[in-house]
Amino acid sequence: MSTLLSTLIMGLSLGAIYSLMAVALILVWRSTRVVNFAQAGQAVLSTYIGLEIHRMTGSYWLAILLSIIFGGVLGGLIDLALVRPLLRRAGSGPEAAVAPVIATLGLLAVLQGVSGMLWGGELINFPSAFSTAGLSIGGSKIPFSAFDLFTVGASLAVMLAFSFIFQRTGLGLSMRAAAFSPEVAQLAGVRTGRVRTIGWSFAGAAGGLAGVLITPTTFLAPNSLDLLLVFGFTAAVVGGLESMIGGALGGLALGFGLALVLQYAGSSYTFMTAFVVLLAVLLLRPQGLIGKRSGRRV
Amino acid sequence: MLRIDSLTTDHGQVRAVDRVSFRAEVGSCTAVIGANGAGKSSLLRTLSGLVKATSGSASWGDVDLLKLPTSEIVRHGVAHVPEGRSVIAELSVEENLTLGALWRGKDPDVAVTKSEVLDLFPRLGERLKQGADSLSGGERQMLAIGRALMARPKLLLLDEPSLGLAPIVIEQIFHTIDTMRKATGLTVVLVEQNAVSALGIANHAIVLSLGKIVASGEANAIASDESLRHAYLGY
Secondary structure (H helix, E strand, O other): OOHHHHHHHHHHHHHHHHHHHHHHHHHHHHHHOOOOOOHHHHHHHHHHHHHHHHHHHOOHHHHHHHHHHHHHHHHHHHHHHHHHHHHHHHOOOHHHHHHHHHHHHHHHHHHHHHHHHHHOOOOEOOOOOOOOOEEEEOOEEEEEEHHHHHHHHHHHHHHHHHHHHHHHOHHHHHHHHHHHOHHHHHHOOOOHHHHHHHHHHHHHHHHHHHHHHHHHHHOEOOOOOHHHHHHHHHHHHHOOOOOHHHHHHHHHHHHHHHHHHHHHOOHHHHHHHHHHHHHHHHHHOOOOOOOOOOOOOO | OEEEEEEEEEEOOEEEEEEEEEEEOOOOEEEEEOOOOOOHHHHHHHHOOOOOOOEEEEEEOOEEOOOOOHHHHHHHOEEEEOOOOOOOOOOEHHHHHHHHHHHHOOOOHHHHHHHHHHHHOHHHHOOOOOEHHHOOHHHHHHHHHHHHHOOOOOEEEEEOOOOOOOHHHHHHHHHHHHHHHHHHOOEEEEEEOOHHHHHHHOOEEEEEEOOEEEEEEEHHHHHOOHHHHHHHHOO
8 A cells, every 4th residue: 555545544543532622613603702721621622531430440431431421511610610701700801802712711721721730741551452453454554443444433423423413403594693693692592601612522522532532642641631622622723613514624734744754754744734724724724725705604 | 551650671781761651542543663672672582472561551451561571571561573574484484373372272263364474475375384494584474573473362462473574565564564453453552663664553652762752742733743753763
């Protein structure tokens, strides 16, 4: 198999995880107009919880399930306890735009600090339910393991579930309406505060899953998901920040791109590349590469 | 009955609504007229909870409108169509309508309401799957009103439905509002700069200037008062 093809295959599972993170960030951005830096901390804490469940029960599936649930509950609590009071106090002035973002940065430090206090700072190996050794097709080994397949499948399932909820259910319609026009949504009877909390919750759950999926390859430490936050945010911006599909495609594109950089330039260049892509998109095409003129589509 | 007593609303340093008091009987249409900046929109926005009142009272039946958040007021039968053809452009026509009745949950009558709304505005029925952003100005206004009617309101607060529309479309929309009110016993509070059209379908009228009521009475009495017309209505 050619190196190029196997590199792209490797990019697929990376891209799937970036997509999850991008979708989580977009969910919060669309419902609250906040870039949630704490997303990495929430995902780390959720992943530690999963690890602890695995240590206690030995069940990978219970661990992954509880990571997702914990992520969802934590996300909802952050909105209720932190973001909602901040927005209420800030009103609609410039501080309403800045205060919650600064607060999420502070929260990131708190969540990572708490994780460090409870589990220490060293890298911990996280189990995976499937082999992380490359599958072989027709006698030749490819850089794509059974676990990668699970990663792509689980990410895809979450995206499909989200898109079903958004496009086909009343809850999804409320969430879209509240994101696009809170005033009209409220006049139509949508309890926009509650809907926003649900958005934070969905985002937290997706982040929890992303954490569990990426740690078998990166190991777990309190700040081990910082890069995932940067890559997820880059993917979200590439996709235009407003569109879930844009974010998912942005994540895949970034996965392929970074796999190529990893293969041909080395791992020390991936972070820099992501930043260059982020800056280039923000400067040249702030509506995103995939986003249309208005960029406000779901 | 809608009872408003000494209602006062401040918009920053500006007193937007100044000790306004009036009653609207069930099934009536009250026109609120006055120039731009007279406080007409602020009055409606206070009634639907979008802005907080400074003092005074406002109730619909036994519901205290000043105590409830916006999303709950519509559940008590009060629907507000704000100024500027307030549809959600990113949603389809059908989604905008569905949104208006979401809070009613699985109520089987929602389908009945929807067909009633589509009977009132047949053009929406032809465009259900289109994005709301593809509609003309008049169709958007129809959709905004249709969305409000999906809540099956008892009191409809309409803010400048004629704004920026062609005369023939204005006439059509006002005719629909009038017919619907007479057929269903809906109570309407109609805010308008277009006094002629509004007074044509209203029973009562109040004239606002700088937040205060400067005249009120039967709609045709207001319409035929020369001095009022010159001073406040500009025709």
